[in-house]
Amino acid sequence: MTAEAESVSDLVVIGGGAAGMTAASRARRLRPDWRITVFERGDYVSFILCGLPYYVDDVVASHESLIVYTPEFFEKERRIEVRTGHEVGRIDHERRLLEVRDLRTGRVFTHGYGKLVVALGAEAVRPRLEGIDLGNIFVLRTIEDGRRIKAALQEGGLRHGVVIGAGYVGVEMAEALTEAGLETVLIEATASVLPGIGVEIGELVERELADNGVRLHKEEMAQRLEGGQRVEGVLASGGEYPADIVIVS
Ligand SMILES: Cc1cc2nc3c(=O)[nH]c(=O)nc-3n(C[C@H](O)[C@H](O)[C@H](O)COP(=O)(O)OP(=O)(O)OC[C@H]3O[C@@H](n4cnc5c(N)ncnc54)[C@H](O)[C@@H]3O)c2cc1C
Structure with missing residues (x-):
């Protein structure tokens, strides 16, 4: 300067x-x-x-x-x-x-x-997974991110959603994708949703997720995102899940 x-x-x-x-x-x-x-x-x-x-x-x-x-x-x-x-x-x-x-x-x-x-706030972490730059893989940190996700959902034709990470934002986004009519998988590396919240409340949240059709996979790590231009699937340590949209939370 x-x-x-x-x-x-x-x-x-x-x-x-x-x-x-x-x-x-x-x-x-x-x-x-x-x-x-x-x-x-x-x-x-x-x-x-x-x-x-x-x-x-x-x-x-x-x-x-x-x-x-x-x-x-x-x-x-x-x-x-x-x-x-x-x-x-x-x-x-x-x-x-x-x-x-x-x-x-x-x-x-x-x-x-x-x-x-x-007062710069924080940045969303995009893990350095293979395929992380494919289309329809989003983080949710800013209003612009929210608008991009909403636009992708409004485009239509999406059937499967995968959310990586079951912290607060991940759980909320699993709910949002389910509400949008997508079959939703939530992958969490630890043994509980909302890490740190305690067993009792964690179990309540897990039951609520199951009742609403979210398939929760705990103690699994996402390893690779697969697809052509856009994401088509997530390979995790416990299985492979189809994905038309992925939220990394
Ligand atoms: C999806 C989501 C859900 C949340 N839910 C909850 C909740 O339920 N309860 C709760 O308490 N909290 C929640 N939070 C967290 C809460 O929103 C944050 O704690 C809060 O926004 C932090 O405010 P901040 O001003 O520190 O940072 P931010 O809100 O991130 O603001 C920082 C600003 O700095 C700007 N900036 C950065 N670098 C520069 C630069 N070099 N030049 C100019 N501008 C720059 C950024 O563009 C940004 O607008 C949630 C957050 C998210 C993303």
Whole structure:
């Protein structure tokens, strides 16, 4: 980074999720005179990711219902500048400068800060399995991921779904695929769903899954994803399962 900042904010927040927007809003209450700017690389801020599985299975009709406040709300009501579609690529702590890319135009510029909050969230893990890049294999981490999964389901013609990993998101997605009418297999490496939840509640969840037609395979590891352009099956340590769509959770 060589250029001086094109503009400077008293506070910059990187990441417009729950943590970032809460920090920005709290700072506004404490410092009414500060210039506060949020850079978010995605298209949305202040979203409820917890509702994503329910958006996929149509309990929540529109992805817009998952958005609590829009950038316009933050600008108008809280005087917080929100730049969606802007990714921060580098932080120069010494000079208090950020290198920011406008993902829509490709323009790269520098923005200075007095204080900085880094609220980048987490990335979904895509295990390095053979075939992981085939079509119709998804993770669920962002609203965009949810929209991609929903679009694949709406395309129709899908009969078999496989969910890898029976944590909270995996169990919720097994429910969503079943609700969408798919024969669904849930593969879990450990001896229980929702690892850490305890035997008693785990058994209740497993019974509920079985009652709803989800075929749970515990103590199995997914080993390979098979197919041509799109995924067609999952080879696991305990068997081979047909799959028109796979969710890695
Ligand atoms: C499917 C799903 C279901 C969930 N269900 C529940 C639940 O039932 N209960 C519960 O308590 N929690 C749940 N969670 C977890 C909860 O959503 C997260 O804990 C919460 O979103 C974390 O907020 P955050 O602001 O830290 O991160 P995030 O919401 O991930 O926000 C981080 C933001 O930073 C942006 N960003 C990252 N890097 C950059 C960069 N370089 N430049 C600009 N922007 C960047 C990202 O685009 C992202 O928008 C669920 C999560 C998922 C995915």
